[in-house]
Amino acid sequence: MAQRVLTPRAEDFPRWYQDVVAKAELAENGPVRGTMVIRPYGYAIWERMQREVDDRIKAAGAQNVAFPLFIPESYLTREAEHVEGFSPELAVVTHAGGKELDEPVVVRPTSETVFGEYMAKWIQGYRDLPLLLNQWANVVRWELRPRIFLRTTEFLWQEGHTAHATRADAHAYALRILHDVYRDFMVEVLGIPVLVGRKTARERFAGAVNTLTCEAMMGDGKALQMGTSHELGQNFARAFDMRYLDAEGTQQLAWTTSWGVSTRMVGGLIMSHGDDDGLRLPPRLAPVQVAVVVVRDDAECIERARAMAAELAAAGLRVELDDKVSMSFGRRATDSELKGVPVRVEVGPRDLAEGVVTVVRRDLGRDDPGRKVTVGVGEIARGALDSVAAAQTSLRAQAEKRTSAAIADVASLDDAVAAAASGFARLAWALVGDEGEDRLAAEGVTVRCLQRRDGTVPESADEPDLVAIVARAY
Amino acid sequence: MAQRVLTPRAEDFPRWYQDVVAKAELAENGPVRGTMVIRPYGYAIWERMQREVDDRIKAAGAQNVAFPLFIPESYLTREAEHVEGFSPELAVVTHAGGKELDEPVVVRPTSETVFGEYMAKWIQGYRDLPLLLNQWANVVRWELRPRIFLRTTEFLWQEGHTAHATRADAHAYALRILHDVYRDFMVEVLGIPVLVGRKTARERFAGAVNTLTCEAMMGDGKALQMGTSHELGQNFARAFDMRYLDAEGTQQLAWTTSWGVSTRMVGGLIMSHGDDDGLRLPPRLAPVQVAVVVVRDDAECIERARAMAAELAAAGLRVELDDKVSMSFGRRATDSELKGVPVRVEVGPRDLAEGVVTVVRRDLGRDDPGRKVTVGVGEIARGALDSVAAAQTSLRAQAEKRTSAAIADVASLDDAVAAAASGFARLAWALVGDEGEDRLAAEGVTVRCLQRRDGTVPESADEPDLVAIVARAY
Numbered sequence: 001m002a003q004r005v006l007t008p009r010a011e012d013f014p015r016w017y018q019d020v021v022a023k024a025e026l027a028e029n030g031p032v033r034g035t036m037v038i039r040p041y042g043y044a045i046w047e048r049m050q051r052e053v054d055d056r057i058k059a060a061g062a063q064n065v066a067f068p069l070f071i072p073e074s075y076l077t078r079e080a081e082h083v084e085g086f087s088p089e090l091a092v093v094t095h096a097g098g099k100e101l102d103e104p105v106v107v108r109p110t111s112e113t114v115f116g117e118y119m120a121k122w123i124q125g126y127r128d129l130p131l132l133l134n135q136w137a138n139v140v141r142w143e144l145r146p147r148i149f150l151r152t153t154e155f156l157w158q159e160g161h162t163a164h165a166t167r168a169d170a171h172a173y174a175l176r177i178l179h180d181v182y183r184d185f186m187v188e189v190l191g192i193p194v195l196v197g198r199k200t201a202r203e204r205f206a207g208a209v210n211t212l213t214c215e216a217m218m219g220d221g222k223a224l225q226m227g228t229s230h231e232l233g234q235n236f237a238r239a240f241d242m243r244y245l246d247a248e249g250t251q252q253l254a255w256t257t258s259w260g261v262s263t264r265m266v267g268g269l270i271m272s273h274g275d276d277d278g279l280r281l282p283p284r285l286a287p288v289q290v291a292v293v294v295v296r297d298d299a300e301c302i303e304r305a306r307a308m309a310a311e312l313a314a315a316g317l318r319v320e321l322d323d324k325v326s327m328s329f330g331r332r333a334t335d336s337e338l339k340g341v342p343v344r345v346e347v348g349p350r351d352l353a354e355g356v357v358t359v360v361r362r363d364l365g366r367d368d369p370g371r372k373v374t375v376g377v378g379e380i381a382r383g384a385l386d387s388v389a390a391a392q393t394s395l396r397a398q399a400e401k402r403t404s405a406a407i408a409d410v411a412s413l414d415d416a417v418a419a420a421a422s423g424f425a426r427l428a429w430a431l432v433g434d435e436g437e438d439r440l441a442a443e444g445v446t447v448r449c450l451q452r453r454d455g456t457v458p459e460s461a462d463e464p465d466l467v468a469i470v471a472r473a474y
Numbered sequence: 475m476a477q478r479v480l481t482p483r484a485e486d487f488p489r490w491y492q493d494v495v496a497k498a499e500l501a502e503n504g505p506v507r508g509t510m511v512i513r514p515y516g517y518a519i520w521e522r523m524q525r526e527v528d529d530r531i532k533a534a535g536a537q538n539v540a541f542p543l544f545i546p547e548s549y550l551t552r553e554a555e556h557v558e559g560f561s562p563e564l565a566v567v568t569h570a571g572g573k574e575l576d577e578p579v580v581v582r583p584t585s586e587t588v589f590g591e592y593m594a595k596w597i598q599g600y601r602d603l604p605l606l607l608n609q610w611a612n613v614v615r616w617e618l619r620p621r622i623f624l625r626t627t628e629f630l631w632q633e634g635h636t637a638h639a640t641r642a643d644a645h646a647y648a649l650r651i652l653h654d655v656y657r658d659f660m661v662e663v664l665g666i667p668v669l670v671g672r673k674t675a676r677e678r679f680a681g682a683v684n685t686l687t688c689e690a691m692m693g694d695g696k697a698l699q700m701g702t703s704h705e706l707g708q709n710f711a712r713a714f715d716m717r718y719l720d721a722e723g724t725q726q727l728a729w730t731t732s733w734g735v736s737t738r739m740v741g742g743l744i745m746s747h748g749d750d751d752g753l754r755l756p757p758r759l760a761p762v763q764v765a766v767v768v769v770r771d772d773a774e775c776i777e778r779a780r781a782m783a784a785e786l787a788a789a790g791l792r793v794e795l796d797d798k799v800s801m802s803f804g805r806r807a808t809d810s811e812l813k814g815v816p817v818r819v820e821v822g823p824r825d826l827a828e829g830v831v832t833v834v835r836r837d838l839g840r841d842d843p844g845r846k847v848t849v850g851v852g853e854i855a856r857g858a859l860d861s862v863a864a865a866q867t868s869l870r871a872q873a874e875k876r877t878s879a880a881i882a883d884v885a886s887l888d889d890a891v892a893a894a895a896s897g898f899a900r901l902a903w904a905l906v907g908d909e910g911e912d913r914l915a916a917e918g919v920t921v922r923c924l925q926r927r928d929g930t931v932p933e934s935a936d937e938p939d940l941v942a943i944v945a946r947a948y
Binding site for chain 1: 504505518612618
């Protein structure tokens with residue numbers, strides 16, 4: 001590309017991020033500070049994320065519900081520890097219907113308390129368990145340093161809330177969500193190789209007894225928490241008097257979990273796969289998998305491109321025909337790169353005369369000989385399907401390579417801090433501990449999660465031979 | 475059914491409605507007055523509505539976006555006429571992030587103003603038109619007399635906002651949404667025979683130059699406005715300075731439309747098809763189309779029922795296996811009737827011994843000989859598919875018959891008021907006029923829409939020989 005469209009990542013990563021968000025037309029700032037307007041292309045990406053996550057949530061047996069936006073202020077005082085984490089972030093409605101309210105209502109920062117209240121009512125006996133609920137909703141947490149997709153005053157998310165008869169059931173379900181819903185989606189669809197593990201007591205969600213997390217490495221060496229799944233023990237059940245009659249006729253407190261992912265994942269997607277030309281979307285997620293681009297204003301080209309687009313759509317691909325020939329081809333190609341469309345089929349008169357089209361893969365670098373190939377017009381469906389499949393594999397492999405290279409095994413806190421300047425540091429949890437966490441925190445570094453040596457999730461922070469994954473984080 | 479589960483409709487229709495909402499576990503009141511908690515079954519119905527409407531919106535070329543929940547108070551003063559309609563209903567956030575805000579923010583009662591602001595920015599030249607946007611969101615209008623699904627302080631809806639180069643384009647698009655999105659969905663999927671027409675100036679949306687509507691007749695003889703599509707002329711474009719450079723290089727004001735349907739449709743569905751045993755869902759909408767019910771605790775029955783459920787699911791049906799044999803069959807059958815599951819396959823030992831199962835259709839009355847049929851186990855897929863298809867046709871036919879019967883052709887305002895006690899009255903619009911509308915209003919009756927004699931939508935209220943459809947309404 002001749003002209004410089006984006007700030008290069010190496011020059012100023014946050015600026016590059018803002019440039020991509022703006023120029024790929026993903027989102028922009030809303031009129032109230034900290035809010036965002038998600039534009040059609042950004043929303044199409046979020047919609048695809050929603051669909052994929054929702055399918056997995058349903059496969060895990062949870063049902064969707066909708067709880068109200070407004071929560072009475074008094075609800076938030078029931079679970080003291082929980083509220084303490086949120087109160088400085090709350091937005092409060094004091095006036096409505098033309099007058100001052102008797103009791104102010106809070107705009108939900110999460111629906112945890114109201115789920116608790118109603119689930120307690122719906123659960124009577126052991127046959128009502130497990131109760132597996134989920135909600136797709138907007139939530140509000142007033143942000144002082146907002147950043148589009150990553151930290152906004154209002155964001156879109158799903159929050160799952162479940163109740164179980166035993167600790168073991170709740171534990172197994174929290175793990176199931178972590179692995180079968182979140183990790184599976186992030187790795188298989190987003191192509192982002194997340195590290196899964198257990199949060200330390202310091203980093204745990206307020207009120208949880210165990211927080212499980214998916215952590216990804218961004219292009220600038222900082223970690224992003226992509227999703228969390230919490231075991232809440234009986235803390236919430238106690239606060240909301242969520243009891244059930246067991247098979248022996250005894251009242252028992254339920255065991256609960258909660259878990260969520262949000263529009264923050266869009267930010268993670270940008271910072272994981274993006275390059276200096278813009279976004280790069282994994283085909284399984286991409287709203288448009290193949291752009292069929294008419295190179296120039298030529299009736300034959302337009303007609304053939306249209307037929308090809310129809311053929312590719314019939315082959316099951318998500319296709320967009322770009323026949324806006326009043327705009328220069330270069331500008332449209334740049335735009336397609338910016339938006340990270342995985343595969344571009346360029347239909348030009350010279351190629352057509354030879355019975356071929358040019359297929360360009362967005363995942364490969366400008367110097368990669370495999371980036372542009374010519375494909376016979378008769379083989380276009382096969383060629384596009386192959387390119388799409390290859391692009392999915394390659395983007396994930398690139399992210400895996402980058403993430404692996406960004407994990408440094410170290411043997412001291414000082415070395416961990418140094419390594420965290422550019423990625424994850426991995427060291428024995430025994431070398432860190434609570435005190436070590438304080439020292440890391442002073443350097444702006446946190447323990448992202450604890451893992452076993454083989455990368456699996458430990459049952460407790462006290463297991464021997466655990467490693468801590470530490471990093472700077474968003 | 476032996477026990478009386480619901481208040482009969484004839485005894486107390488509003489009470490029947492509340493009973494159905496509660497006992498079919500659709501929704502309940504939220505903790506803040508006027509809000510609702512949509513339970514899994516109710517939400518599954520809404521999700522199916524969303525999916526069907528969304529598919530049609532996308533087919534009409536509109537793209538989804540997400541605008542923020544919060545709108546600066548100052549935005550709402552730009553379009554004076556618009557605001558006047560909303561101000562007594564607004565919820566206002568005055569405190570956030572632990573302090574009082576410099577400028578209060580309003581919780582969106584609609585996103586019209588913020589769409590206007592951003593669309594004006596995004597539209598530069600004629601090539602940017604039409605700009606076709608839609609949003610699925612929650613909105614808040616403080617309600618003094620809330621009623622679940624029908625009128626709630628917070629509700630879920632979609633709001634479409636589009637901008638066009640010409641009045642003709644805007645007009646055609648508002649009609650396309652009315653017919654191809656709303657009416658098609660309501661008639662073909664919901665099986666509700668809506669009347670489409672044009673609102674009178676009195677009933678028009680504030681700021682619109684033309685409001686088109688879909689009106690349905692409920693089981694109690696009252697009308698429900700199920701969805702509206704508005705032409706806003708250049709009113710909004712003027713308020714938000716939404717201009718484009720035309721092909722001749724001249725600045726022109728755009729022409730806009732807006733349109734929406736909401737969770738209110740769930741209320742319309744209940745009141746359209748429901749009977750004294752509960753909900754009746756049209757199969758194309760139903761989250762569960764066929765319930766395969768094990769009659770009693772018998773290993774053979776359970777195994778065969780499971781196999782049948784799998785077979786029906788493989789045939790493309792949405793199936794639920796009910797093997798909760800610890801609960802009495804009668805109670806489970808009642809529950810299935812309450813929830814309006816279109817087709818029930820009862821698998822019992824006596825039937826199985828004869829190689830058959832009993833297929834029960836929810837759409838047919840208790841005395842209808844076609845309601846319960848026995849089907850050979852080997853023909854169950856064919857039998858269930860046929861029953862599902864027949865139930866869709868029959869529910870729609872019943873609603874059409876009821877609606878037609880509820881339209882009385884009358885020749886005076888007095889007769890119109892009398893007829894509106896139990897349905898729609900149809901009379902010459904020339905007999906009504908502005909003054910007639912006042913007189914009707916005094917009796918609690920409104921003109922729901924104007925139509926041509928053939929039931930089509932007039933181009934203006936001044937067309938000769940129009941009829942007014944009048945009714946009491948929700």
